[in-house]
Structures are given as C-alpha cells and as structure tokens.
Amino acid sequence: MTTTHSATFTRTYSAPPERVWAAWTDVAVLARWYGCAVDQLWTIHTWDVRPGGELHVSMDFDGTPFVVDGTFLDVDEPTLLRYTFGGEQVITVAIAAHPQGSTVTITHDGLPSEAMVDTVTGGWSNSIEQLADAVAASV
Amino acid sequence: MSATDQLDELFGALASAPRRDIVTALTEGPVTTPQLGERFGFSKQALNRHVRELERCGLVRRRLDGRVHTLALEPDRLAPLTEWASLIATAWEANLDRLGAVLDEASRSRSNPPPESSSS
Numbered sequence: 001m002t003t004t005h006s007a008t009f010t011r012t013y014s015a016p017p018e019r020v021w022a023a024w025t026d027v028a029v030l031a032r033w034y035g036c037a038v039d040q041l042w043t044i045h046t047w048d049v050r051p052g053g054e055l056h057v058s059m060d061f062d063g064t065p066f067v068v069d070g071t072f073l074d075v076d077e078p079t080l081l082r083y084t085f086g087g088e089q090v091i092t093v094a095i096a097a098h099p100q101g102s103t104v105t106i107t108h109d110g111l112p113s114e115a116m117v118d119t120v121t122g123g124w125s126n127s128i129e130q131l132a133d134a135v136a137a138s139v
Numbered sequence: 140m141s142a143t144d145q146l147d148e149l150f151g152a153l154a155s156a157p158r159r160d161i162v163t164a165l166t167e168g169p170v171t172t173p174q175l176g177e178r179f180g181f182s183k184q185a186l187n188r189h190v191r192e193l194e195r196c197g198l199v200r201r202r203l204d205g206r207v208h209t210l211a212l213e214p215d216r217l218a219p220l221t222e223w224a225s226l227i228a229t230a231w232e233a234n235l236d237r238l239g240a241v242l243d244e245a246s247r248s249r250s251n252p253p254p255e256s257s258s259s
Contacts, residue, residue: 014242104238
C-alpha cells in the first residue's frame with residue numbers, strides 16, 4: 001500500500017465566507033486565480049460544483065496540453081468543498097467565518113510522498129511548518 | 140529519462156515501509172547489509188530485494204569491501220521528489236495570494252465603484 005502525505009495551507013481574508021465560496025465556485029472568478037504555478041493559471045473546461053459533478057482543467061505545458069480530471073466529493077455552501085484532482089489526490093477547501101472575514105484552509109491529500117522525505121531532506125515539511133508559522137504571525 | 144519517469148521510479152521505490160526504513164537508517168551514514176538485516180529483522184533475500192529496488196532508482200549505492208556489502212544513500216537522487224513537493228506548496232501559496240488579490244479587488248469595487256461603472 002502506498003503511504004500518502006498531505007499538505008495544509010491556511011489564509012485569512014477580509015471577505016466573508018460567501019464571497020470566498022463564490023471565488024471557488026464561479027468559474028469566471030475562479031479562472032482569474034486558480035493555477036498550478038506562480039505564473040500559470042488553469043484553463044477551466046468543466047467545474048460542475050455538486051456532489052459527483054466533474055471537473056476538467058488544463059494548462060499548456062511547453063506546447064503540450066496537461067489535463068487534470070476530478071470529481072466533486074463534498075459540496076456544502078459556503079463552508080466545504082472537496083474534490084479529487086487527478087488520480088489519488090484530494091483537495092479539501094474549508095471556509096470558516098472569522099472576525100476579520102474568513103479563514104480558508106486547503107488540505108491537499110494523497111500526495112505520494114513519504115515521512116522519510118522529511119527525514120532525509122527536512123525540506124518539504126519544514127517549509128510547510130514555516131509557512132504555517134508565517135501565516136500565524138501575519139494574522 | 141523524463142522527470143515524470145524519474146518521479147514514478149522514486150515513488151515506486153519508496154512506496155514500501157521497509158524500503159523507507161532502510162533509507163531512513165542510511166541517513167545516519169553507510170551501513171553494512173548484515174547490520175541492516177539485524178536491525179530490521181529482514182531475511183537476506185528480503186533485504187536483497189529491497190536494496191536492489193533502491194539501487195535501481197539510484198537512491199542507494201552498494202559498495203563491496205571483500206565479502207561485506209556496505210550501503211550508502213545518494214541523497215541528491217531525492218531532488219526530483221522534493222522539487223515536485225515544493226512545487227505543490229509554491230502553487231498553493233501563489234493560488235492563495237491570487238485569491239486574496241481577487242477578493243480585495245472585488246471589495247474595492249463594491250465600496251468604491253470605478254469611474255466607468257459609476258458614470259453610467
């Protein structure tokens with residue numbers, strides 16, 4: 001059995017949960033920010049936000065289209081969105097009300113990484129912890 | 140070999156608790172095969188099988204000193220894996236930055252409509 005790894009990212013925004021929800025579910029808005037790299041956005045082909053609904057996104061990878069398919073697992077407006085994203089990866093978006101607006105927590109599960117990666121390199125898990133610390137300090 | 144093939148090979152080699160144990164043990168320095176076998180209770184055959192798998196993706200190097208096999212880690216070989224992992228983290232940070240910018244923009248235009256929309 002493959003052991004998988006998950007990564008969590010948290011941000012607090014001044015917008016209320018309903019607006020954050022709209023930014024995740026309204027394709028016109030989503031297409032303006034949802035990407036796979038610092039400078040590359042996904043092209044959203046299908047984004048059918050309902051349990052069992054499908055999603056298809058793609059990007060141009062040096063002239064070759066790179067396509068990712070997935071399925072929405074949980075849809076609970078405006079607090080929870082969970083979808084598969086290519087193979088075993090599952091992305092959970094939790095949106096919670098916060099005195100300043102809302103807190104968004106992304107959990108990216110099913111990453112085929114192992115605990116030993118941390119042991120060997122210290123790199124990835126450290127950077128996630130640093131990110132968490134930086135987020136905590138900036139909130 | 141493409142970066143994706145390299146990743147597949149690394150993930151394949153590491154998709155096994157005993158092999159991860161071996162790699163973790165080797166982070167402390169080179170170890171002989173009898174020492175490893177004793178430490179983890181592997182049979183000679185099982186240990187050989189795991190080591191061959193780790194050698195195949197270049198993560199572990201075997202050196203022969205007479206009859207003793209010494210294993211050492213090649214930590215650089217993990218680079219594609221950690222690069223890939225950090226890409227995911229970078230992508231999410233960038234996404235959450237962009238989401239913040241989109242939300243800010245929308246709230247600015249709500250509280251203070253831009254000239255082109257307020258002039259109509």
